[in-house]
Amino acid sequence: MKNIKIEVKDLSLYYGEKKALKEISLEIPRNKVTALIGPSGCGKSTFLRCINRMNDLIPDVKITGQMLVEGIDIYDKNVDVVNIRKKIGMVFQKSNPFPKSIYENVAYGPKINGIKTKNELDEIVETSLRQAAIWDEVKDRLGDSAMGLSGGQQQRLCIARTLAVSPDIILMDEPASALDPISTSKIEELVHELKEQYTIIIVTHNMQQAARTSDYTAFFYLGELIEIGKTNAIFTKPEQKQTEDYITGRFG
Amino acid sequence: MEATIIETKTNFFSNKKKGVDIKGKLVVGITQVAVLLIIAILFVILGIIVYEGRAKFSWEFISSFPTNGMTEGGIFPALIGTFILVVVMSIAAVPFGTITAIYLTEYAKENSKIAAAIRFSVRTLAVVPSIIFGLFGLGFFIQFMGTGMDKAFNGGELHWGQPNILWASLTMSLLTLPVIIVSVEEALKTIPRELREASLALGATKWQTIKNVVFPGSISGIMTGTILAVSRGAGEVAPILFTGAAYYLATLPKSLSDQFMNLGYHIYIMSTQSSDVEKTMPIQFATTLVLLILTLSLNLVAVIIRSRIRRKAK
Amino acid sequence: MQSKSIIQNPTSKIVYYMTHFEIELEKLKNVIIKIGKLAEIQVSESVKALLSEPIEGKEVKKTENKIDKLDVKIDEICQSIFALQQPVASDLRFIMAAMQISNEIERIGDLAVSVIKRSKNIKDKHDLIAKFEIGDLAKQVELITIKTNECYLTRDENNIGEVFILNRSIKKKSEAAINNIIVEMKSHSKVVVSGTNLVILLKHLERISEHCTNIAEYVHFMVNAKIIKHDKHEDLDL
Numbered sequence: 001m002k003n004i005k006i007e008v009k010d011l012s013l014y015y016g017e018k019k020a021l022k023e024i025s026l027e028i029p030r031n032k033v034t035a036l037i038g039p040s041g042c043g044k045s046t047f048l049r050c051i052n053r054m055n056d057l058i059p060d061v062k063i064t065g066q067m068l069v070e071g072i073d074i075y076d077k078n079v080d081v082v083n084i085r086k087k088i089g090m091v092f093q094k095s096n097p098f099p100k101s102i103y104e105n106v107a108y109g110p111k112i113n114g115i116k117t118k119n120e121l122d123e124i125v126e127t128s129l130r131q132a133a134i135w136d137e138v139k140d141r142l143g144d145s146a147m148g149l150s151g152g153q154q155q156r157l158c159i160a161r162t163l164a165v166s167p168d169i170i171l172m173d174e175p176a177s178a179l180d181p182i183s184t185s186k187i188e189e190l191v192h193e194l195k196e197q198y199t200i201i202i203v204t205h206n207m208q209q210a211a212r213t214s215d216y217t218a219f220f221y222l223g224e225l226i227e228i229g230k231t232n233a234i235f236t237k238p239e240q241k242q243t244e245d246y247i248t249g250r251f252g
Numbered sequence: 253m254e255a256t257i258i259e260t261k262t263n264f265f266s267n268k269k270k271g272v273d274i275k276g277k278l279v280v281g282i283t284q285v286a287v288l289l290i291i292a293i294l295f296v297i298l299g300i301i302v303y304e305g306r307a308k309f310s311w312e313f314i315s316s317f318p319t320n321g322m323t324e325g326g327i328f329p330a331l332i333g334t335f336i337l338v339v340v341m342s343i344a345a346v347p348f349g350t351i352t353a354i355y356l357t358e359y360a361k362e363n364s365k366i367a368a369a370i371r372f373s374v375r376t377l378a379v380v381p382s383i384i385f386g387l388f389g390l391g392f393f394i395q396f397m398g399t400g401m402d403k404a405f406n407g408g409e410l411h412w413g414q415p416n417i418l419w420a421s422l423t424m425s426l427l428t429l430p431v432i433i434v435s436v437e438e439a440l441k442t443i444p445r446e447l448r449e450a451s452l453a454l455g456a457t458k459w460q461t462i463k464n465v466v467f468p469g470s471i472s473g474i475m476t477g478t479i480l481a482v483s484r485g486a487g488e489v490a491p492i493l494f495t496g497a498a499y500y501l502a503t504l505p506k507s508l509s510d511q512f513m514n515l516g517y518h519i520y521i522m523s524t525q526s527s528d529v530e531k532t533m534p535i536q537f538a539t540t541l542v543l544l545i546l547t548l549s550l551n552l553v554a555v556i557i558r559s560r561i562r563r564k565a566k
Numbered sequence: 567m568q569s570k571s572i573i574q575n576p577t578s579k580i581v582y583y584m585t586h587f588e589i590e591l592e593k594l595k596n597v598i599i600k601i602g603k604l605a606e607i608q609v610s611e612s613v614k615a616l617l618s619e620p621i622e623g624k625e626v627k628k629t630e631n632k633i634d635k636l637d638v639k640i641d642e643i644c645q646s647i648f649a650l651q652q653p654v655a656s657d658l659r660f661i662m663a664a665m666q667i668s669n670e671i672e673r674i675g676d677l678a679v680s681v682i683k684r685s686k687n688i689k690d691k692h693d694l695i696a697k698f699e700i701g702d703l704a705k706q707v708e709l710i711t712i713k714t715n716e717c718y719l720t721r722d723e724n725n726i727g728e729v730f731i732l733n734r735s736i737k738k739k740s741e742a743a744i745n746n747i748i749v750e751m752k753s754h755s756k757v758v759v760s761g762t763n764l765v766i767l768l769k770h771l772e773r774i775s776e777h778c779t780n781i782a783e784y785v786h787f788m789v790n791a792k793i794i795k796h797d798k799h800e801d802l803d804l
Contacts (some may be wrong), residue, residue, distance in 0.1 A: 052453060059362060086455030096446040098465060108464065109454040158450070165454055185585075192586045211650040212587070235649040 005030035005169065005199045006051065011065035013046060013055065020046050022223045023065065028216075033191055033200045035214035035231065037207055039246065042220040044203045048171050051201065052088040053081050069169070086113065089162035093174040095154035097146035097161070102138050105146045105157060109165035124164050132160035133190050152183025159190065170194065172202040176209065188213045207247060211235050219243045301544065305537030313538055318500070323531045327539050332504050333417070333512035334546075337492070338482045340421035340508070341428065346478050348425075349432030350470070356433075357440040358462055378430035382490040389423030389495040390415075411509060418508040420496030427491055428481035435480065439473020440466060472558050479554035483547045489516040499525070515543045587651055591660065594643050598664055598671075601636040602715045604629055605674045609711045609774060612681040613704045616767070617695065620686055626679060633675040640668040659791060663784040667718070670777045670784075674711070677770045677777070684767045688760045697750075698743045700768070706736050707771045714778040721789050729782040736775040740768050 006028035013021035021043050028034050036044040049055045050067060053074060066073045074084050086109075097105050106125045115121060125142070129135040134156040138149070146157055155175060162170060172191070176184040191200055191213050204210050210217055211231060218228035219242070227234065227243045238244045245251050316326035352370065360367035398413035406412075443466055451461040489497075497517040505512045519539050526532045584592070608629050615621050644665045647653060653661055685691065695701055710732040717725035744765050751761040783794050 054449065054453060057449070057452070082455055082457050084455075085453055090453040092446060092450065092453075094446065096444070096450045098447060098450070099469065108451070108456075112454065112456045112460055112464075161450075161454065189585050208652050211652070231650065232646050236645060 003029050005070065007066075007068040007071075009066040009068070011047075011050060011063065011067055013043075013050060014062040014064075015058075016060045020223050021050070024225050026218060026225055026228050028199065028201060030199050031195055031197075032215040033195050033202060033213055034216040034218060035210035036201065036203045036218050036220060037205070037210045037246075038220035038226075039251075040205065041222075043223040044218075044220045045173055047220065048173055048201060048203050049090075051169070051171055052085050052090055054090065056081060086165050087167050088169045088171060089165060089167035090171045090173065091155070091158050091162055091175050094178050095151065095158045097149075097154050097157050099145065099147055101143045102146050102149070102157060103142040106160050106164050109161060113165065128160040128164040129157075131163050131194070132156045133186065133193075134160060150183075152179050152186060155179060155183070155187060156190070159187075163194075167198065169199045169201065172200065174203055174205060177205065184209070219246060221246070298544075301537055301541050305534060305539075305541040308534040308538035309541055314542065317502075318535075323526070323528050323535075327515065327518060327535075327542065329501060329504055330513040330515045330518040330539070331542070333497075334486050334515045336417055336505060336512060337421050337424060337514065338485045340417065341424045341485045342478055342482060344422055345425035345429050345432055345481060346474065349429050349477065350436050350474055353433045353436035353440060353473075354462065354466070354470070357437055358458070358466060374430045374433050377426070378434075382427060382488050383493075385423050385427050385491040386493050386495060388426070389419055389491060393419040393422055394495060415494060415496040415511060416509045417496050417505055417512045420492040420512070423491045423495045424485045424488065427488060428485050431481045431484065432474075432477040435477025436470055436473045439470045439476070443469040476554050476558050479550050479557075483550040483554075486550070487516055487543060487547055489514070489520055492517060515539060515546070519543070590643075590647065590651070591657065594640070594647070594661075594664055597636060597640055597643070598667060599715070599719065601633055601640070601668060601671050602718060604633050604636070605671045605678070606711045606715055608633070608675050608678040610708055612678040612685075613708045615682045616685040616691075616704055617701060621682070626682055630675055630679055633672055637668050637672040640664060656788070656791075659788045663788045666784050667781050670780050674774050674777045677774050681767055681770050681774075684763055684770070688763050688767070690757075690760060694747075694757070694760060694764055698746050698764075699739070700743055700764075703736060703739045703743065703768070703771065706732060706739070707774055710736065710775050710778045714781050717782055717785050721785060723786075723789075726782045726786050729778055733775045733779045737772060740772045744768055 004027045008024055008026050008028075011021060011024045012019060024047060036048060038044050046055065050063065051069075051074075055061050055063065063075060065075075067075055069084075069088070072079065074081075098108060100108075103125055106128050107121045110121055110124050115124070126135065126139075129138060134153060137153060138144075138157075146154065149157060155178075159170075159175075176187045179187065188209065191202065194200060195215075202210075202214065214231045216228065217231045217234045219226045219234070219238075219240075221242060227238060227240045229239070234243065235247060238247060313326045314331060315328050317328055319325035352374075356367055356370060360370075394413060394415060398419065401412040402408060402410060412418075447465050447469075448461055451465045452458070456464070492514060496511055497514045498511040499513070499517065499521040501511060501513055519536055522532045522536045522539065523529070608626070611621055611626060611629075644661050647661055651657075688694065710729060713725060713729050713732060717729055747761045747765055747768075751758050780795070787793050
C-alpha cells in the first residue's frame with residue numbers, strides 16, 4: 001500500500017442529470033507517470049479535474065464516491081479545497097501564464113503561501129525554473145513579461161509555476177497538444193525527470209505520447225475505466241478487446 | 253478538310269465576366285459621403301467656437317476671476333469648481349462602481365436574482381434624463397440627508413441642508429455610476445477564465461485570485477470608466493442646477509459645504525441671464541472652448557492609457 | 567534530479583545530454599555487445615576443444631544458458647521499444663538489426679556447442695587435423711567471430727569487408743578439406759566414421775562463418791540503409 005498515492009473508489013460525476021463518470025475505481029502509483037487515454041469525450045479530462053477538485057468551479061456538478069489521497073478523502077466535508085490544490089498542482093492544455101513578469105509568475109504561488117523575503121523567493125524561483133528546464137533561457141530576463149515567450153517556453157514556465165508551490169502530485173491536461181514537436185519532446189523529457197520527485201498524471205489524446213512517457217496507462221471510454229495497467233503491457237498485450245481496438249486505431 | 257479548332261478559354265476560377273460591382277460601390281460611396289458630412293459638421297462647429305472665442309482665450313482668462321458683473325474677466329473659479337466637483341464625484345463613484353462590477357462578474361451566480369436586479373438598475377440609471385438626477389439630489393441629499401444631518405449634529409441650524417459641492421458631487425456620481433460599472437465589467441470580462449483557473453489551481457483562495465489576477469487586469473477598465481465619467485461629469489449641468497452650482501461667487505469654495513461655480517453652468521448663465529448678452533458673447537465662446545478642450549483631452553488621455561496598458565499586457 | 571548521461575562528441579567537442587530513449591538504445595547496444603562476446607568465447611572454446619584437449623562441460627552449459635537468456639531479453643527489449651517509442655530511420659534500423667543479429671549470435675552459440683560435442687567423438691583427431699590442414703581453418707573461424715564483434719562495435723566499412731573476405735577463405739578451405747576427406751574415405755574405410763564426423767564438424771564451422779557474414783550484412787544495413795542479404799558480395803566495393 002505504500003506505493004499507492006491516490007486510491008479512487010467508485011467515483012461518479014454528474015453534470016445535472018447526465019452521468020459523465022461511471023463508478024471509476026483505480027489506484028495511482030506514487031512517483032510514476034500514469035497516462036489517461038481514450039477518445040474525445042470519454043471523461044479523462046473530467047476525471048483529472050476531479051483530482052484537484054477543479055470541477056467544483058462548474059455549477060450543477062455532483063460527485064459521489066471517494067478519492068483518497070494518502071488515505072484522506074479529498075471530497076470530505078472537513079477538507080479545505082485550497083490546501084488540496086497546494087499539494088496537487090495542475091498544468092493546463094493551453095499555457096496560461098499571468099500577464100506579469102516571468103519572475104512574478106513563478107513567485108505567485110509562494111507569495112500566496114506567505115513567503116515574503118526576497119532571498120527565499122529568489123531561490124524558489126531559480127529552483128523551479130531549473131527543474132522545468134527553462135532557467136538558462138530566461139535567467140537574464142526574469143523581469144520581462146511572460147507573454148513574450150514562445151508557446152513551448154510558456155508551457156514550461158507554467159510547469160515551473162506549479163513546481164514552485166512544492167506539490168506532491170502534478171496533473172497535466174494535454175500539456176503538449178498545442179506545441180510543436182521539438183517543444184513537445186522537451187516537455188516529455190521533463191516529465192521523465194520530474195517523476196523521480198513527483199507523482200504525475202497526464203491526460204493525452206496522443207497515444208504515442210502516452211506510450212513514450214508513461215509507466216502506467218489507463219484507458220477510458222464513455223465515462224468508464226476500461227483497463228489500467230503497465231504501459232508496456234497495455235501497448236503489447238492489452239487484456240480488453242476495446243483497449244486493443246482503440247490502440248490499433250480500429251475505432252475512436 | 254481540316255476542322256479549325258476554336259479554343260475557348262475557360263477561366264479556371266469561374267466563367268463570369270469581370271464586371272463592375274455596382275451595388276458594392278454604391279454602398280461604399282454613401283458611407284464615404286456620410287463620413288465626410290459628419291466631419292464637415294464637426295469642423296464647422298469647432299470652427300465657429302474657435303473663431304469666436306479666440307479673442308478672449310488666454311492664460312489670463314483661465315486664471316482670473318470674472319469682473320464687472322461678469323462681463324469681463326476670467327473663469328478661474330468655474331474651472332476650480334468643476335475640478336473639485338469631478339474629484340469628489342470620482343471618489344464617490346469609482347470605488348462603489350468597481351466593487352459592484354467585481355461582484356457582478358466574480359461572485360454573483362448565473363441565475364441570481366440580485367445580480368439581475370442590479371443589472372436592470374444600472375441599465376435604467378443609464379437612460380434616466382439628467383434633470384431627474386438633479387431633482388433626486390434636491391429631494392434626497394439636500395432635503396432628507398442634509399436636514400437630517402443638521403438636526404443630528406447642528407441642533408437644527410441650517411448647514412448641510414442646502415445646496416453645496418458635496419451634494420452636487422454625489423448627485424453627479426449617481427449619473428456616472430453606470431458608465432463606470434459597465435467599463436469595469438467589460439474589462440473584467442476580457443480576463444480569460446484560464447487565468448482564474450491557473451490561480452485557483454495553485455492553491456489561491458477566490459479573494460486572493462481577485463486581488464492578484466482579476467483586479468490588476470481590470471485597471472484599464474477602471475481608468476477608462478473613470479475618465480469617461482469625469483468627462484461626462486465636467487460637462488453635465490442639469491444635475492447641479494439646484495444641488496450646488498452658483499452663478500457668481502467672490503471666493504473659491506473652502507469646504508464641502510460651500511457652493512461652487514461650474515463651467516457648464518457658467519455658459520448657461522452667460523447666455524440666458526447675463527446683463528449684457530452681446531458683450532459676454534466672446535466669454536461664452538471662450539468658456540465653451542475651454543470646456544471642449546478639457547473634455548476632448550480627457551477622452552484622449554483615456555484612449556492613450558488604455559492602449560498603453562493593452563500593449564504592456566502583450 | 568538524476569544526473570543525466572553526458573555524451574561528448576569527440577570531433578566537435580559539443581556536450582549534450584542523452585534523452586531517456588537514447589539511454590534505452592545504448593543499454594540495448596551493450597546487451598548485444600555482451601551476447602556477442604559470449605558467443606566469441608564459446609567459439610574460442612570450441613576451437614580449443616577441437617585442436618587440443620576436451621574442456622569443462624559445465625562452463626559450456628553455463629555460457630549457453632546465458633546466451634539463450636540474453637537472446638530472449640533482447641527480443642523483449644526490441645518489442646517494447648517498437649511498441650512504446652515508435653522508432654524511425656536509423657533508430658528503426660538499429661532495432662530491426664538488433665533482433666536479427668541476436669538470433670544469428672544465438673545460433674552461433676548453438677553451433678559452437680555442437681562442435682565441442684562432436685570433436686569428442688573423433689578418433690585420431692589430431693592426425694586427421696594435421697593431414698587435412700584444419701588447424702588454420704579453425705583459427706580463421708575464431709578470428710571471424712572476433713572481427714564480427716569488432717565490426718558491430720565500430721560500424722566500419724573496412725571491418726565489414728574483412729568479415730566477408732574471411733568468410734570466403736573459410737569456405738574455400740572447408741570445401742577443399744571436405745573433398746580431401748571424401749577422397750580419403752573412399753579409399754580407407756577405417757576413417758569413415760571419424761571422417762564423417764569431421765565433415766559434419768567442418769560444416770558447422772562453415773555455418774558459424776556464414777552467420778557472422780549475416781551479422782556483417784545487418785551492420786551494413788544499419789549504417790547504409792541498404793539490405794544486402796543474399797548477395798554474393800564479390801562485386802561490392804568493400
